[in-house]
Amino acid sequence: MHRESAAKGASVPTARPGDVQIRELSRAEIEQILQRNRVGRIAFSFHDRVDIQPIHYIYDHGWLYGRTSEGEKISTLKHNQWVAFEIDEIDGLFEWRSVVIHGSFWTLSPVGSPRAEELWAKAAKLVAQIVPGALTDTDPVAFRHTLFRIAVGDAHGREAKVKPPQTADSRGMEEI
Numbered sequence: 640m641h642r643e644s645a646a647k648g649a650s651v652p653t654a655r656p657g658d659v660q661i662r663e664l665s666r667a668e669i670e671q672i673l674q675r676n677r678v679g680r681i682a683f684s685f686h687d688r689v690d691i692q693p694i695h696y697i698y699d700h701g702w703l704y705g706r707t708s709e710g711e712k713i714s715t716l717k718h719n720q721w722v723a724f725e726i727d728e729i730d731g732l733f734e735w736r737s738v739v740i741h742g743s744f745w746t747l748s749p750v751g752s753p754r755a756e757e758l759w760a761k762a763a764k765l766v767a768q769i770v771p772g773a774l775t776d777t778d779p780v781a782f783r784h785t786l787f788r789i790a791v792g793d794a795h796g797r798e799a800k801v802k803p804p805q806t807a808d809s810r811g812m813e814e815i
Contacts (some may be wrong), residue, residue, distance in 0.1 A: 657802075659733045664796030672726055672738050672796065673698035677769050681789075682723040683744070685715040696724075696789075697765045703740070703789040704765045706773070713746065713785060720744045724789060738796040739788070747786040762786040 661673060664672070682691040696705040703724060707713065716722070724740040747759040763786060767773045 645671055661797055661799045664736065664738070664798055666794070668736075668798075669738050669794045669796040670698070672736055673703070673740075673794075674730060676726050676728070679703075679724050679726040681712075681744075682725070683712065683715055683719065683721075684717055690715070694732060695766075695769055697769050699761075699765055701791050703742075703791065704762045704786070706762075706766050706783045706786050709785055712721075716744045716746075733799050733801045734800045736796065738794060740791050741795045742790045742792040744787060744789050747788060758788070761784055762788060788812060 647770065661761050677695055678693055679696055681694050682689060684690070690712070692706060694705055696703045698704075720741060720743045720745045726738045726740070728736040747762050748755050749759045749763075750756065763774050766786065771777075
């Protein structure tokens, strides 16, 4: 879940030097974040231009599946399939988790080899889990008809947390 909007109106927490801890996430934690979120940002480049756009996705066994509309993004990715993909969970200024994936982007086709058709059908089924009615007459964003998948090449995650304040009892226990 992306909770940035909830944090916008919140007061800035007071944190002293050493109060904020940043750590690397394990692969299991990264996969949990990928599985529980549905919106990320895809970054791609062509020549000297880098772009980043929000996009819906669903994670399944080392692949991100989603859909988009034809346009500049797809044209660019036909020339350079390498992408970065980021998912954030933000609870506050010093309370967040972020995952960045590097991989390759593949458009899927409903027509072609049996394997290509199988992958397109799988992607369509997965996308329908996050957008009911996807690719049907009741599709809320019918113009997004290009299905894709991203091979997760490598994934890195980080988390920031504020250390809980020490109470008088916990300080006394440390001295014992």
